[in-house]
Amino acid sequence: MTLSVTGLRVGDLVRNVSFDIGAGERVGLIGESGSGKSLTALAVMGLLPEELPASGSVSLHGRELLGMSEKDLSRLRGDELAMVFQEPMTALNPAMRVGRQVTEPGRIRGRRHRAEELLDAVGLPGTARAYPHQLSGGQRQRVVLAMALANEPSLLICDEPTTALDVTVQAQILSLVKTSLPAESALLFITHDLAVVASVCERVLVMLDGEIVEAGSTREVLTQPKHEYTRKLLDASDLEARR
Amino acid sequence: MTMIEVRDLERRYARRDVHALRGVSFDVEAGQRFGIVGESGSGKSTLVRLLAALDKPTAGTVSFQGRRIDHLPERRLGFLRSELQIVFQDPMGSLDPRMRVLDIVSEPLGRREPDRVAELLAAVGLPADAAGRYPHQFSGGQRQRISIARALAPNPSVLIADEPVSALDVSVRGQILDLLGSLVEQFALTLVFVSHDLGVVRHVCDRVAVMRRGELVELGDVAQVYDAPRHGYTRELLEAAPNLRAELARLRGGEDA
Numbered sequence: 016m017t018l019s020v021t022g023l024r025v026g027d028l029v030r031n032v033s034f035d036i037g038a039g040e041r042v043g044l045i046g047e048s049g050s051g052k053s054l055t056a057l058a059v060m061g062l063l064p065e066e067l068p069a070s071g072s073v074s075l076h077g078r079e080l081l082g083m084s085e086k087d088l089s090r091l092r093g094d095e096l097a098m099v100f101q102e103p104m105t106a107l108n109p110a111m112r113v114g115r116q117v118t119e120p121g122r123i124r125g126r127r128h129r130a131e132e133l134l135d136a137v138g139l140p141g142t143a144r145a146y147p148h149q150l151s152g153g154q155r156q157r158v159v160l161a162m163a164l165a166n167e168p169s170l171l172i173c174d175e176p177t178t179a180l181d182v183t184v185q186a187q188i189l190s191l192v193k194t195s196l197p198a199e200s201a202l203l204f205i206t207h208d209l210a211v212v213a214s215v216c217e218r219v220l221v222m223l224d225g226e227i228v229e230a231g232s233t234r235e236v237l238t239q240p241k242h243e244y245t246r247k248l249l250d251a252s253d254l255e256a257r258r
Numbered sequence: 259m260t261m262i263e264v265r266d267l268e269r270r271y272a273r274r275d276v277h278a279l280r281g282v283s284f285d286v287e288a289g290q291r292f293g294i295v296g297e298s299g300s301g302k303s304t305l306v307r308l309l310a311a312l313d314k315p316t317a318g319t320v321s322f323q324g325r326r327i328d329h330l331p332e333r334r335l336g337f338l339r340s341e342l343q344i345v346f347q348d349p350m351g352s353l354d355p356r357m358r359v360l361d362i363v364s365e366p367l368g369r370r371e372p373d374r375v376a377e378l379l380a381a382v383g384l385p386a387d388a389a390g391r392y393p394h395q396f397s398g399g400q401r402q403r404i405s406i407a408r409a410l411a412p413n414p415s416v417l418i419a420d421e422p423v424s425a426l427d428v429s430v431r432g433q434i435l436d437l438l439g440s441l442v443e444q445f446a447l448t449l450v451f452v453s454h455d456l457g458v459v460r461h462v463c464d465r466v467a468v469m470r471r472g473e474l475v476e477l478g479d480v481a482q483v484y485d486a487p488r489h490g491y492t493r494e495l496l497e498a499a500p501n502l503r504a505e506l507a508r509l510r511g512g513e514d515a
Contacts, residue, residue, distance in 0.1 A: 047427040048398075152298070181297035181454065186498035207428060210500030213509060234509040251429040252502050254461040 017169050017201040018059065022071035025054050025063060030225045032071075036170070036201040043212035043233065044205045045248070046222035052205045055222070056172050059203070060098055061088040075170060093120035097163035101175040103155035107147040113158045114143025120165040133161045137191055153184030160191060167197045174205045189215060209252045213237055221245050260324070261416060261448045262286040262309060267318035269304050269472075278304040280472040281318070286465075288415070291442060291449045293463030293480070295456055295495070300469040302452050306420050309450065310344055311335050323415075340366065343409035347421035349401035353393040359404055360389040366412045378407040381444070383437060399430035406437065410445060417442070418450045423458060435462055456499045460484055468492045 016035045023032040029051040036042050046052045058069040061080055073080045075095060080088065092098075097120075100106050108116060114130035121128035130143045137157040147155055156176060163171055173192065177185035193215060196202060206212050212219055212233065219236045221229040221244065229242040240246045262285065269279040279301045286292045296302045307313040308320055311327045320328040327338055343366070346352045353362055363375045376386050382403040393401055402422060409417055419438060423431040439462060442449050453459050459466055459480070466483050468476040468491065476489040487493045 047429060182456070182500075183297060183494060183498040185500070208500060209428075210502040210505050213502065213505035214500060237506060238509050247429060249502075251432045254432065254435070254457050 017076060018203070019074045020055075020059065020072070021074075023055065023058055023073060024070045025051070025058055026067055028067070028225050029054050029058065029069075032222075032225075032227055034220055034227065034230065036203060038169070038199045038201060040218065041196075041202040041204065041216045043216035043219040044203060044222060045207065045209065045212050045219060047207060047248075049224075050222040051225040052222050053174055056098070056174050056203065056205055059170075059172065060092065060096060061085075062098075093162070093168075094166045095169045096172070097166070097168035097170070098172045098174065099156070099159050099163050099176045101178050103152065103159045103179075104147060106159050107155060109147050112144050112146060113139075113150070117143075117158060117161045117165060120162055128165055133165055134158070136164070136195055137161045138187070151184075153180050153187065156180060156184075156188055157191065160188070160195070164195055164197075168200055170201045170203065171196060172203045172205070175207070176204075177211070178206070178208075185211075209237065209249065221248070259288040260285050261288045261290070261322070262450070263319075263321040263324075264309070265319045265321075267305070267308060267320065268316045269301075269308065269313070270316045278472055279308070279315070282469075282472075282474045283318075284467055284474060284477055286416075286448060286450060288448050289446065290465055291439075291451060291463040293459035293466040294450065294452045294469060295454065295459050295466060296469035297454055297495075299471065301472040302454075302469055303420070304472075305469070306344070306418055306450075306452055310342055310418060311338055340412035341414055342416040342418065343412065343414040344418045344420060345402070345405050345409050345422045347424050349398065349405045349425075350393065352405055353401060355393055357392070358389065359384075359391055359393070362393070362404060363389075363408045363411055366408060374411065375407075378410055381410065381441065382407045397430075398426050399434060402426065402434050403437065406434075406441065410441065413445075414447070416448045416450065418452070420452045421454065422451075424453065424455065431458070438462060456484075456495060457501075468495070 017038050018036040021033045024030055032055055044052045057063050059073050063069055069081055117133045118128045118130050134140065134142055137160055139154060139157050177188050180188065204215050216233050219233045220227050221236065221242065223244045229236055229245050236245060240249060265283050267279050267282045270277050294302055294305065308315055315328050319326055322338055360370065360372060360375050363378055364370045375389055379386060379388055384400060384403050423434050426434060435458065451459060451462050463480055466480050467474050470491050476483055476487065476492045483492060487496060
């Protein structure tokens with residue numbers, strides 16, 4: 016199993032969360048604001064604020080991540096573990112050319128990545144010398160994605176990666192996530208948009224008030240929801256049915 | 259009756275060399291639910307500012323109920339300030355955190371009117387005791403209800419809703435859209451609804467204008483624009499938008515295979 020989360024607890028905000036993601040599996044985590052989906056992702060990455068300690072177990076290829084030293088964790092991040100956040104501007108260094116930024120994860124294990132290749136792969140040829148502010152929101156998110164994919168991570172976590180983007184740009188980013196993620200990489204994709212989760216993921220976890228209330232294949236969960244909350248989300252999302 | 263008439267509207271920002279609107283013309287008839295869709299940079303927000311006379315066009319005209327408003331000074335815009343009201347995307351940013359709901363909703367009236375406020379709070383589905391509370395004591399959806407109550411206070415004939423549900427959770431979004439729809443009926447409003455979300459516009463509006471880079475590329479009845487789009491860009495937008503129905507149909511189809 017690439018990622019095994021067992022009995023994860025973060026204060027009272029995330030309670031008894033357990034799930035597995037195998038190599039090459041694409042799993043969606045859906046829920047509304049305050050449901051604990053982002054905290055779950057931060058706990059996996061070891062990026063929780065100090066006042067919010069996590070308990071339970073998070074293991075990556077059998078190695079326990081909770082309680083791991085910051086030094087070991089930061090070695091894992093950008094190499095085995097990668098993350099794409101909602102707002103690309105805060106994930107990029109405004110004072111560094113993007114070509115230099117995308118090769119940064121490569122220095123972790125001394126791998127030499129050519130910036131142009133990485134940027135080419137996400138459809139941004141010739142932008143290596145640009146600064147983040149010179150790019151559009153969608154281009155910035157591609158730079159972040161290029162960084163995240165640079166070392167072919169075993170686990171990529173995307174937290175609402177397209178929520179701040181226009182629909183046409185969202186479609187480009189989603190298709191990039193689907194096509195450029197290495198086949199053996201696991202994906203945890205956090206979103207509030209059921210249509211997006213249906214197009215990207217084969218399995219889905221539904222979170223409500225800090226707990227996973229339903230889990231299963233995307234087809235089962237979205238076409239035959241068992242939990243009342245999942246049904247409510249589906250009804251609310253299907254605006255056409257409400258006309 | 260034509261409520262809003264826009265002709266050859268242009269807005270350039272000379273200092274930044276941006277041509278935000280490039281000759282836009284359309285009419286909004288009384289009672290219509292007029293949607294404006296477009297992506298970032300399409301000119302939607304510039305257009306809203308001009309419709310509300312919060313900005314002056316570089317060329318072209320905007321008429322409201324037959325009167326030109328595009329070059330009137332603020333002191334002569336009093337009628338428009340009560341006839342046309344706006345609900346913005348982020349209620350927390352448009353509600354004064356230090357004012358009680360009673361004062362927020364009364365503000366456009368120029369004096370405190372508890373009875374009128376109680377009536378408005380009931381119309382937007384908030385409890386009567388909401389009047390004594392502050393904005394931070396409400397959820398995002400409730401705050402948007404407060405903004406709507408305030409917008410309705412001066413009895414406007416036109417309500418402009420600028421991305422009113424974009425900051426809300428899906429389950430709340432539907433409630434606010436349904437509320438807007440019923441208020442439009444109840445108060446005989448003309449609605450101008452601006453959004454980047456095609457699904458939301460389809461749900462609320464009967465006419466829709468599609469904008470791209472400062473131009474109006476397509477204008478028509480919602481059924482025509484969504485089911486038989488004429489412009490390539492409209493088709494591109496419709497294809498790019500995640501479509502839950504289509505995804506569910508695909509997942510269901512997988513059961514037979």
